[in-house]
Amino acid sequence: MKIHAYLIFDGQCEAAFNYYTECLGGSLELMRFGDSPEAGNVPQQYHNQVMHACLTVGDQLLMASDNMPGMPYEGIKGCSISLQVDNVPEAERLYKALSAGGTVQMELQQTFWATRFAMFTDRFGVSWMINCDVDAQMG
Missing domain, CATH: 3.10.180.10 (2,3-Dihydroxybiphenyl 1,2-Dioxygenase, domain 1)
Structure with a gap:
């Protein structure tokens, strides 16, 4: 599955x-x-x-x-597309591109669980998360 x-x-x-x-x-x-x-x-x-x-x-x-013709549209709510990346430059590239024109809830930053993490809604109304556990380029 x-x-x-x-x-x-x-x-x-x-x-x-x-x-x-x-x-x-x-x-x-x-x-x-x-x-x-x-x-x-x-x-x-x-x-x-x-x-x-x-x-x-x-x-x-x-x-x-x-949306299906004739159906009410309520937006995309209650979920996020989560991207798991393996290096900081890729996390930064994706964050910059996908968040452009959107609304940032959490800037791309280091957290206690990840080398980099961000949360934002893009200009199309889709919620995203970017997560880089460990930068594979750094070893």
């Missing part, structure tokens, strides 16, 4: 996942509501929104979609 996060956006899925692909690398696959066999049952104004996005980084997946 593998456990993967699935995020729901309110029309920003494509922009968010294009940005996450820039920051995290990997490959991105998108399917739009208008490309679905059920496109005839989806209002025209939703055809360009993302029905399913999958960012593959190594053997890890981050998936998402835009």
